[in-house]
Amino acid sequence: MATQISPASGRDKFVGSAQNRVDGPAKVTGLAKYAGEFTSENLAHGYVVSSAITKGRITAIDSAAAEAVPGVLKVITHENRPSVAGEAEAYQDMVAPPGAPFRALYDETIAFSGQPVALVVAEDFDTARHAASLVKVSYEAQTPHTDIAALQDQSYDPPEKRGGIKTPPKPWGDASAAFDGAPIKVSEQYRIAHEHHNPMEPHASTVVVEDDGTYTVYDKIQGVANTQMYLTNAFGLKPEQVRCLNPYLGGGFGCGLRPQYQLFLAMLAAQDLGRSVRVVLTRDQMWSFTYRPGAIQTVSLGAEKNGVLQSLKHDALHGTSQFEDYQENVVNWSGILYRCDNVELTYRLSKLDTATPGDMRAPGAVTGMFALETAMDELAYATRIDPIQLRITNYTDTDPVEEKPYGSKALKDCFVQGAERFGWAKRTPEPRSMRDGKELVGWGMACGIWEALMMESSAKVTLTADGRLEVGNSTGDIGTGTYTILTQIAADALGLPMDHVTTKLGDTDLAKAPVAGGSWTAASSGTAVMKACRNVAEQAFKLARGLEGSPLANVDFDRIVFSKGRIEAAGDPSRGVALTDVLKASGQDRIEATETANPDKDFAKKYEAYTHSAVFAEVKIDEDLGIVRVTRIVSAIAAGKILNTKTARSQIMGAVVMGIGSALHEESMLDHRLGRFMNRNLGEYHVPSNADIHDIDVIFVEEEDKANPLGVKGVGEIGIVGTAAAISNAVFHATGKRIRDLPITVDKILAA
Template identity: 70%
Template structure:
């Protein structure tokens, strides 16, 4: 079967776009049910201590308030398996609300008020009287760094730093040029547009249909069945649309537990929606303190590299990220030593946030490389080319493909890097200092086991189905494109169904693996259907394809054609009619190649170029333009792919200049827990962003040649901005976000 890519590789608008802009798309908190009750979460007023009393009398006296759930009356059925570990989301035991009278972090859910309406539930929650025995919280990572420990490797799911190679300490000590600095990354919260919500529909006889804000419906189903002792056949999870996640929806969050517990106890449907304030009471990108030491010769060639990180985690879980691992593979260096530790503080467990670990680790590494460029007098781009790694030296593997050199060259040409003068503070326009900065980006190109089904009906329509999610990334669209090309039908004839546990099982949407995983499964399923259709076409009386091989036909315009003679053809609908087929369908599973994973390392790469303008008097930074050159294998949809990188770059600008969840260490609480005081980029902050995809062929990373784009757009963006700020001002700032006070200090 020869393929004709009429749709794949082109720029196509989102097939789910009309439903979203017209309001037809339903999100987790918008589904309804007869007799639907509403729950409102009560958050703790302290960070650490115990609840000594909860007086719910006034709340229960309000007409329409149904029940108040606390640790004193929690449903007993909810505690069958405290050691549940979810599938591929950050491993561990997700926090159980209402488990005891202990308060272990600020904003912890301590009660759920259920009423006939949301307004009544919220009013009832305001009447609860809670008294505490408070203890002093411990939330300062800096004060806990000496107590940091190497996290256990068992069941972490995160690759530990590779073993040292060479003699990093010795090589560093003898290197002519040395850079040894500390870098810090503040806490960030995800803040997707859609708040976390769960609507649990009571179907009777203990059966539930759940609409949950989640990036993988199978995670929600597995969690609910494990925790509440239910059978998978009794729990169906449907989440057709997700209003952004960035990793906050990888794990089931606490509103799901509370909604299910209430529904099972009351035997009626219950909806729980978190407030924007409560969106700051669970996972986040952790604060991290890093030390990077580089040793190089006078020409800037690396002789030694050491990278150590200390990150915060909760007192009840060891959350881990691959922060330092990138430093062992991005550049050629014979002597490397990497270290990663955790420190327990009285906060909720951090969670994966877009390109977890890479955003943090690459910021430190790439700013250190810029410092090395300044110390050696070598152009930052030339420095990276001199230290270019041809293989993954951390794991001693060849790359499946690597077009990073093309990213540097094409990105620099598009940006105009040659116009950069080397001396800091040497470029200006009026009262604005101009800076050019550069950083490299890297992210794993992963593929997971995924199943999908395809169904062709006699009217020429195709239905694709798998249980992965579309977070707004374009998954509906790219799977539709793949199916349309595989079966030679218009995109308008394809319907794609996602995010339902009744559909073929697929991994959650995260890690940039969805296109490679579910896309490969869809192509396999469509190929199986195509083979069935071809067999019917060959069996027709007088078939023009009677003696043809499947390998020598193409599917286009609803027809099966001989590649060497397109006039010999059979329409799909004719073949099905002649064969008496009511439908042709297949379910197939795509798996990563074990041999490929053992022999090769697969990564997506980028080169990010930034121009900043800094008001010399006021210290205000304006990111005038960004060029992001990306090597990601085959690009399935130029329009949605560009949008993915745009979104990542915007988040990178936010991390560089604005985003910071501020902990008051006396109270142990996030103080700017709203979108008025937690600053994210708005339209006025974002100017020209140019996305460039370089040509990269990869036949090993995935069967369909894609590498994924969800994460790579943000990696390196903050470092590029930070390096540009240095070039503009001559001031090296090593702590994110780079705010006006730091520039003027």
């Protein structure tokens, strides 16, 4: 079991409280610089030319007109692309799925719509953009296949597991026989559309060529260690030759986990021209890579009349590219959330002529839990059992797959507190039974679940003679508040005010840490900071106790506290010494420590760790027009210790908004004749606006977990999981029409 390692007193001062973001002033004043805003002397600008077809080959490229434009330095295509030293490494990155990662400008083959076919490099951006419009490309087009429904008979089981993805467990019991014999049956197909991440900041890379021949790279990424790994692989460079930075990120949601092709093109041009190059993608080009894959799922539930599950079958199919086997945990959740003796889970892929999909906030769980939790609502109506009671009837405190108890699972408390706050007891169960004037009112609920993960992470802490503390590692703050929570942890650990702590992130020169994703950053980097702070605290205490006439001479480490910049004997503030005096008297200008934190293997052997939620949604629907308003959401979250109630609440609110988008708005529309996403802009790709968002109430249910020393589980993803299902279930309660195809739009409601 993990143990507490903080040297702070038992009374947390900052951790667990609501604190403003320490990076907030830089962001709202414009001082925060993003990947496409860094500059250097003699900076050139690259503009990508995108393919006009989805599948086929390039037969000719005429770049003469573009090259004749004053200020154009070069037009790089597959025909004149310089060779790179790491070609054989296939450009691997740390989150790549099995297969061969896409290689920009590699040959004449076109594998997906919008694929880069040329890079125009010029002295300034406007010249590069104009010249790019003059590049003439001829193609030999082939018929693309992008319709997953038409390719179901060509689906396959992934031949190789993607790192971090669990294959569906082997069936247990006899799900088919149990389903056939069940008194109550539900078996339906559920679909979710393709969705694109659409962060405010487009993907951009600025490669600065230094005088000594090394490179400083500013990249839009959720973890600069991944950028560095990609560049060293692709270009045969050593890590010390490439320093990668990304101190701020204008939204990622998963599309920033992998280096995208603008990074390769910027480095390619910088090496070829021997000068610094920046490449920024357009909003249209942001549709030419990573997205949440659309999926077709079938969920079959068999139950007794009292609601006890007898059979659970969940099958999922989604697409991947022709060159990589992208995978998600889609059906696995169905095997662990409820107790059932007969379970069969299957998951398949189909090859499409698209770019490889990518992780998008709570990948797999958003997809799979929509189907499962909608099916559970259908079962609730079929058995005439309240949806909450049905879930309690099939509740489990043990992971049925791993046959291990959960380290903590406060889902029942989520039901109780969420239902009370929402007013669920006033719900009348019959569809179309609740109204507000001319609007139908619907109340629905659903569960959420997400993995509580921790990854290996390091952190460096430096205490200086002026009593200030610097902490940091290479992970990124993707808007979640990582700068702030690490500052809180460090301030508490050494008893300092938060404004005496500086946190640095997003730099490969800092201690190594994983990409920011998976809701693991707080547990991973937070624990590393705690360990490093303890090391510094022990060093400081040793120096303090060794001072001549030290008031701490006979005090043990476990009997001291760090408070207000001092080391004091617990319970006796008069026996203490200031940290600044300790360093001054010892003649040291600083105390440093770098520590690495790893997941607790002993805990993992005994327990499983997940976050849980209960989501309650109210919708109001114009009966004549079918227009849906989500007027209230109550999201009750069980995620262990909450480090910062303000930033954590913001995380859940943002995730709920994305869940509303998934339920009612977001759909990347593929024209299967062209194999192209057609609504490649923020005018036609609908996301919720302020007018679509009303009351969002977040409850953090008290929960104690020992999966890591901080007791945290992470809140980045859990807020979106189950939200779309709760809204879908509310729509059915309001209208009596079950829409099993997301997003739920006016035409679907009117046609049902």
